[in-house]
Amino acid sequence: MNQDIAKLRRDYLTAPLRRSHMDPDPLVEFQRWFASAIEREPHEANAMTLATADAQGRPSARIVLLKEVDRGGFVFFTHYASRKGVELESNPQACLVFYWPDQHRQVRVEGRVERLEVEASDAYFQSRPRGAQLGAWASQQSRPVASRSELDDLWASVQDRFPGQEVPRPAHWGGYRLMPSVVEFWQGRPDRNHDRIEYRLEGEGWQRSRLMP
Numbered sequence: 001m002n003q004d005i006a007k008l009r010r011d012y013l014t015a016p017l018r019r020s021h022m023d024p025d026p027l028v029e030f031q032r033w034f035a036s037a038i039e040r041e042p043h044e045a046n047a048m049t050l051a052t053a054d055a056q057g058r059p060s061a062r063i064v065l066l067k068e069v070d071r072g073g074f075v076f077f078t079h080y081a082s083r084k085g086v087e088l089e090s091n092p093q094a095c096l097v098f099y100w101p102d103q104h105r106q107v108r109v110e111g112r113v114e115r116l117e118v119e120a121s122d123a124y125f126q127s128r129p130r131g132a133q134l135g136a137w138a139s140q141q142s143r144p145v146a147s148r149s150e151l152d153d154l155w156a157s158v159q160d161r162f163p164g165q166e167v168p169r170p171a172h173w174g175g176y177r178l179m180p181s182v183v184e185f186w187q188g189r190p191d192r193n194h195d196r197i198e199y200r201l202e203g204e205g206w207q208r209s210r211l212m213p
């Protein structure tokens with residue numbers, strides 16, 4: 001489809017966001033948006049930008065995959081000694097951004113990050129393909145490596161490490177859960193007159209505000 005027509009469709013077929021139509025719980029609202037994204041977005045609707053910062057407040061960001069929304073938080077998996085892992089250990093505040101272009105939507109989530117329970121990390125690790133499990137043993141994510149051939153050697157060296165048995169989860173690999181304190185839903189509208197509804201945790205409850213675009 002012609003790009004301009006696609007954009008016009010996207011803009012004019014999307015109903016405006018009304019605060020009163022949105023669920024009082026941002027996680028319930030998120031699940032609705034996410035279900036719609038999974039249905040409509042052609043690629044990895046669960047890809048999200050994860051922004052962290054080191055102890056001095058210097059930011060970094062990268063894409064990771066959302067694997068679950070549970071116990072009130074957003075779950076992803078990674079290497080605990082990677083750059084993001086090190087930053088999260090010293091500064092457990094993070095921000096997630098989802099972008100769903102086909103629906104002209106963005107969601108931003110801010111909050112505190114905690115490590116997932118070991119049982120939950122084990123269960124997810126066991127659900128992964130064996131090659132990915134072995135990769136978690138081979139890679140010291142974010143560390144420099146001298147060459148591609150050294151990396152290939154590292155991969156080769158773990159292939160026979162667990163012959164005929166389940167690959168256990170390495171202690172350096174597992175999940176994090178981001179517990180949201182701010183969630184913003186952004187819906188693109190014509191003439192850049194976009195809708196933005198922000199949920200902010202105040203005490204025990206969520207307060208909603210409309211923000212200017």
Ligand SMILES: Cc1cc2nc3c(=O)[nH]c(=O)nc-3n(C[C@H](O)[C@H](O)[C@H](O)COP(=O)(O)O)c2cc1C
Nearest residue numbers: 047062063064065077078079082083084085141142
């Ligand atoms: C589509 C996509 C999905 C990714 N998913 C993950 C993921 O779920 N976990 C992860 O550790 N890295 C994932 N990565 C790689 C990260 O973006 C990043 O390169 C890696 O985690 C190292 O980041 P760091 O050095 O900032 O810690 C993904 C990359 C892309 C492009």
